[in-house]
Amino acid sequence: MSSRRLRAFKRWMISQGIEWSNDTLQFIDTPEEGISVNALWDLKEGDLIAKIPKTACLTIKTSGAQDLIESTGLDGYLGLSVALMYEKSLGGDSPWAGYLQVLPDCECLPLVWSLDEVDLLLRGTELHKIVKEDKALIYEDWKESILPLLDSLPSNIDPKFFSVEQYFAAKSLIASRSFEIDDYHGFGMVPLADLFNHKTGAEDVHFTSTSSHSESDDDSDNSDTVDLDADSIGNKEPSSELDCSSVTGDDPSVLEMIMVKDVKAGVEVFNTYGLLGNAALLHRYGFTEPDNSFGIVNIDLELVQEWSSSLFSSRFSRARLSLWRRLEYRGCDSQSAEYFEISSNGEPQMELLILLYIILLPEDTYHKLDLAVSAANNHKGSIDTILSEKWNITWDKISEMRADLLLTESVCNALLWLADKRESLYGSSSIKDDIEALEKCCTKERKLYHSLILRASERRILEKLRTYAAVGARSHSSLKSIQREPKRKRSKRS
16 A cells, blocks of 8 residues: 555655644555545545645746746746756756655656557547647747757756656646646645545545745735634644644645545545546546546537538528627637537537527528628627517527527538537447447556547537437427417406
């Protein structure tokens, strides 16, 4: 359970003034899973389980490379990468040697996969294009900002620790492990805090920082204290025993780990990185979760335009898209594309439904809407007016019913086309093939295992989109049937 590297790390934490309780937390180190943190006794909400001095954190301000970094104008993640590479180059002479030896050389993020692996394993997924763009941009960062530093390195520093491979490795560690500390330090590596594993929607412990603008000034007047009612903290013993009691964080020089829910003895204590889908988890942290319910799939606007061009002329498609934009609708924006999100339950973004509806409007209705937009101050009210006239309902009910009203048979067929086209990006293998491959795959094959979970989870969302379209078409038919039924006169009560 307690490996040699963990014992060395504990000794280092004690030397740096990091406080925790050996009677409260158990560090477990396994070859398959790495380091995790378990509760040795029942932990209660509000319990303070660790105190970490900011001086123990690896930041631009605390690194021996501070002058080098700041003299070249580097900051943020770029500057922190230089700080990390510099300290790693010092080996055992680094003040963080005891901490760095528990870190992997790099995290298994797609960022550090080969291009062949990215093309093979991430084909069709939300990450395929993003990771390739990331790799190109990070290489440019290294070429423009890190490579020129090599001539300024101290004579005792080996330039090989600042190679492009080392830069990518440092970026992977920072992406997956760094925390925002305060205004003065910015982001940094926080020993102990980064050992708590993630579980989506299951935060047990919260990393708490106070804010300060300058460590060189008296910070007592410019820090924000943690708003927790509590008792005082126990004195630190040489064995690094911490009184596990609720506290108020009033020391701007210290970071705290505080329980936000009860955890039973013997259970792993989790942090959370947010409510992230598998694409975001794999991209930023190098893993996925089989039962993750926060995934999304994106449909690029280009794909919608391809569908429209398969049915209508380019001039027709441009005019309908232009009207949609004049109605002040937009998709989501990334660096290189506009897209629409399909949620984990298969529901498409409303802006996509409205675009498809406008593209498929009959010519006379389109012209009527076009004129209404030109004349109206409330542009979005124009399409509501069209819908209210068509369905003979009051405008205030449309916001609740709009999705049903937009899901015409033609719109639903368009959704099915988009789902199939998006699915084709994964290649010739089916979702059944992916699931069978996943069942045979060992978790030790991390790249293959997590890429298969991502592929399967995305393709399940596309299956749900097809179901959404099929159900929507039936619901729309029901609405039309109800609309055609003559209204019965109510008989008067006698």
